[in-house]
Amino acid sequence: MNEQDILEKARAYVIENFMYMRKSQTIGDEESLLRTGVISSLGMMEVVGWVEETFGVTVDPEEITENNFDTMRGLARFVLSKSSVQTA
Numbered sequence: 866m867n868e869q870d871i872l873e874k875a876r877a878y879v880i881e882n883f884m885y886m887r888k889s890q891t892i893g894d895e896e897s898l899l900r901t902g903v904i905s906s907l908g909m910m911e912v913v914g915w916v917e918e919t920f921g922v923t924v925d926p927e928e929i930t931e932n933n934f935d936t937m938r939g940l941a942r943f944v945l946s947k948s949s950v951q952t953a
């Protein structure tokens with residue numbers, strides 16, 4: 866799985882679960898999910914659970930950061946790095 870595949874899955878998940886009332890709205894790869902109001906801090910925990918379940922990675926509490934989970938690109942890079950570590 867590459868970064869683009871992860872981006873597509875993550876975007877589909879966010880649209881389906883957090884933007885269902887505004888599916889015509891788009892979210893850019895580098896846009897803040899928190900600052901744009903797409904996801905709340907509670908919603909972020911849902912995303913973390915989805916990442917663990919969907920991609921089979923473990924997210925440590927200290928990894929739940931803005932850098933890793935606030936943008937689509939950050940999330941994809943995080944998952945990719947964790948996947949590489951766990952398969953190595």
